[in-house]
Amino acid sequence: MLNRIKPLQGALPYFIAGLAIITVWQIVVFLLQPSPAILPSPFKTANTLWELIQSGELFIHISASLSRVVSAWCLAALIAIPLGLIQGTNARFEKVFDPVVELFRPISPLAWIPLAILWFGIGESGKIFIIFVATFFPMLLNTVSGVKAVDPVMIRAGKILGCDSSFKLFIKVILPAAMPTILVGMRIAFGTGWAAIIAAELVAAQNGLGFLISDGMEILRSDLVLAGMVVIGVLGVLIDSIFRLIGKKVNWGQS
Amino acid sequence: MLNRIKPLQGALPYFIAGLAIITVWQIVVFLLQPSPAILPSPFKTANTLWELIQSGELFIHISASLSRVVSAWCLAALIAIPLGLIQGTNARFEKVFDPVVELFRPISPLAWIPLAILWFGIGESGKIFIIFVATFFPMLLNTVSGVKAVDPVMIRAGKILGCDSSFKLFIKVILPAAMPTILVGMRIAFGTGWAAIIAAELVAAQNGLGFLISDGMEILRSDLVLAGMVVIGVLGVLIDSIFRLIGKKVNWGQS
Amino acid sequence: TTDVNIGVQPATQPIYIAKAAGYLQPIEEKYDVNFVFHSFSYGAPENQALATGAIDLASAGMGPAIIASARLPAQLLAITILEQTAILVPSDSTITSVADLKGKKVAYPGKGSQQFPLLIKALSDAGLDINDIELFKTKGSNVGQLVTQKDVDAGITWDPHVSKALASGEAKVLIKAEEILPLKSNHYIGNGFYGRTDFIDNNPELVQDLMGSIVQAIELIKSEPETAIDYWQKEIGFPKDVISFSINQQVSVYSTDISPDASTVEKFTTFLQDAGILEASDTPKFNETFAKNAMK
Amino acid sequence: MINNQVTQKSSSKGILIQNVSKMFYNAEGEGIEALKPVNLDIKAGEFVAVIGPSGCGKSTLLNIIAGFESATAGSVWVDGEKITQPSIDRGMVFQQYALFPWLNVSENVEFGLKQMQVPAEERKKIVHSFLELVGLQEFANASIMALSGGMKQRVALARVFCTNPSIILMDEPFGALDALTRSMLQDELLAIWKEYEKTVVLITHSVQEALVLANRIVVITNRPGKIKLDIDINLPYPRDKKSLEFRELEAQILSQLTDEIAKNYGVKPKSLTAD
């Protein structure tokens, strides 16, 4: 099949999906007639969103949250991917390091809040730490599994073609060979990072989408909550489609 | 290498890891001297843990949380894996379904609380729903990527050896071929499920480790918080080692 | 036997004393019901549960209580704790008045809390407004930690978090709520009891008896504080020293006058409207007949 | 389309390839023509060997016959039915083995039989006899990962033979085998072909192999592949490699092939210095 996707055509399914969700949402509102304090109509939400846009408030929240998620995610990538590369190739390191990972992995970002405050106080770093916790593990796990799945014959080929140090071998063979799986980990991690934004912004925040949502919940302004969720969802899709683009370039595994 | 791991020997690295963590913890307490209301000493926490065990309370919390996580996780597996198999093989379905997934994926379990209450009330199902949300996406994404990475020649071999329906092909070829990646997704999902337990048990829970932790925070009992975190970590490791065992059986990709 | 679902929070609410002292049991027998307590760590999910009908009655901070009464088909029935809130500063802080907060970092537990408008009121009384300080939203339970760690210069929160911070000796009170906004018997109001209007309309006698048991509980708190402290410790798991500190130092104040009288509610409403939490059109619904009858 | 006029349904037995052509598109959307329109009428029971230079489209043609890929134009008919999908009645031995790594050796061989719902006991027997045929009875429970290249190919052969398909498609099946194993399996193939009157399409690089086995040889040109030579081999079996007819046919086919292949290497590289 000839598969040249034009940018606009690529966005089409997202519009359709968005429309479908809005329709279902409107039907639920129509059928269940929930209190608007819990589930306002799409129209009400759109209205609130528009007000947030006009006042410029939304962009402050978006940029605050986005910069937190991106920083945490980059930090996690910088640490998790090299660690994963080592863990995936060095059985001895894995034996010692993996139990530590597994002990910490299931602990919720919410549970880290007191410690985040203890260590980092109210600055950005505490919030970034919470999101970091949420993004670190999926990246690590996918990197390890990607590395382990690298065809041993590739590694041999790399070695005999002059990758005489582990580092060269990592960079030239293991990393690109594991890249498709690592990218999935990075994609998943971005999602979990976004999902941790509410918890993170419970640590002394002044702004951010998580702040908007948890604040909205407290004052029973579900329109704000929904508006925040919509923005997170849409941003998530946008960022994910960037990954998808990169993925297409890297995903040599498929035609 | 001859690699027959005896059960006790297998547990050794975990003990070492645990010991290392406790040592670091004790050093932090010693150096920072944080208020015990924020970070109690390992000894204090162990003491609390022991009391929880003796009173039998701990087991009630564990079984409550565990049954929630397991139910949600099984439910997610039942839905996400078939969906992922379809999405990974059917490009048309993916085009429509994927944007929906990407819109919902970055939305925090915390943000789902109001809707969980709306749809499921404050019983078990609402809590399971929140954990479900947290487990669903990693499973789906890994299944899709696992399926897409299946060597096309395997699919051809399956077809010509009599898998004449898509269903047979799924069961006999695509599923086992993608199994290693799917299992990673299931492992990750179990972790994210555990991590969502606090959010889930914020809603009218009477028991559970998440309840123990968030309640501990509210009632100023950091020793309970830490004890809960330790138990979640240790259970996480135990469950993860089960996956690891299964993984070894299924992970035909490696020697 | 039908279940009556009551939302509670892990705080020193009198309803726990009513339960522990056995005041609820006769009511359960009389109406053939079963009181089920559902614990929420903060007001937001509790109000959401109320909105869907998952709970019938709720005990929560005054902020969530008034917001629910204004925005949901619900009514405020009683004011069950007075006071409870204070602005804290580190014990060695040089801040001695609210006016000194200018340009400082202040932690607060979110807009939905009553602490937020109270802070605004305190500031405006001192000739400041919200833009004169730097605000940090966090969980109520973390405010004390931020203050004692000196990550912020001040923080506003409720009890038992106030007592906990004070008991540690690393924080002191800058100003108590009663000095900012004396609403009822020269105290501020801290905790409300409210319920879904349809439930109240359908079960007036039960609600009446329940109010009676709350008054009874408050009487017990006042006459035998040590017993009450034991009950709370047993029911919620609070550390005993913190609750003792709270009761003995009057950080939390209880009064058998639980009536949500019109003037108090009105003042509080205007106060929330001024703070931009309630909109001008929001009028909280309240019903003081039950409380009045119970106090007799 | 040009070829519409000739796509009337054929009622004859065998494989009818009508005007089949194939284009591939790379990521930039550029087309590569892998097969020029090919016409070929393979009668039931024929043993056809396909020879041609590397990359000329042999595997592509076989994939289209198997039903894995659809032709860009034209169509393939088997026993009068147009091919739209693969079927267990057309067995295939893949160039890359295509064994299932999550199954052990005997489970791999058993796979097709299971799909055909052959009873377990019978399955065991069949699997056993075919593992014996390829000399791997000892490795019945071995993991695929623990096999050498040639052993893998033998498993793949056993897997296809045991389902007894009426058409056998083979993509260089004997390339990785040692001489004797190869000639043993070739003999078995011939025996199976004759006894059960199968139709065989075999891709090979060895003219000798083609001449030993096939009763028809098709030579495909350089990419885009089209048929350059289509010749019936009427020598009696077993074929005598030293007979004059054999030698003459070998020379004829080789010369055709040499012409074709030489086109790939227009100018021979002069300098081979590597540093």
Add this chain to the structure above:
Amino acid sequence: MINNQVTQKSSSKGILIQNVSKMFYNAEGEGIEALKPVNLDIKAGEFVAVIGPSGCGKSTLLNIIAGFESATAGSVWVDGEKITQPSIDRGMVFQQYALFPWLNVSENVEFGLKQMQVPAEERKKIVHSFLELVGLQEFANASIMALSGGMKQRVALARVFCTNPSIILMDEPFGALDALTRSMLQDELLAIWKEYEKTVVLITHSVQEALVLANRIVVITNRPGKIKLDIDINLPYPRDKKSLEFRELEAQILSQLTDEIAKNYGVKPKSLTAD
């Protein structure tokens, strides 16, 4: 250990294989003996062909020489140095191609040169000339996925040749190639070998190929492999397949091999009914 007494350091050039044996262990911990102690002294500049039945341990031996696997006992010395790890000076053509799918054809060929830090411009030239050598200049920018089996093997050959290693290890490199491409590349291999005095170890299934190329042929027995025949081939190049000496040597080696391989198939399967 038994073999300790003979592991004194050799100062001679070439490859010295001393008492090398290899055991594999499966998941249950059972051992499979892949190689019995093997001794072989390959002098620098020799062209050794290794023949043996499928699964006898040929690839295993080559992997140990390359430095990929360690011998269970014994050791391998190259130019007097004990082998502990792979080196770019020992090039290897793998049985399964082992191309890097994330690189295109010319990037794959360029890979080793990059590691050797050959300047970009020179790299380009070398890559170009070797792609020409294997007849793939047109496919320089093609993705690996878009190549046929034989084309992949040609890329793998170009990748190894272009780094100019002094030892070339080859695991059935010509199996997937058509006759002419094969003989062209065989000629090139011979030319490179002679001109640059390389040491070559070639695994093949074809006795003819071994006789055309090698000046020494080693036959390995059935698993566990050990050396059964080790014979110098002193015929002049280019070898004449029709000469009497060639024929005699072919017959001699084939008969040795036949004995070996026949052991794999003790009893020929009687019944081949598949349903």
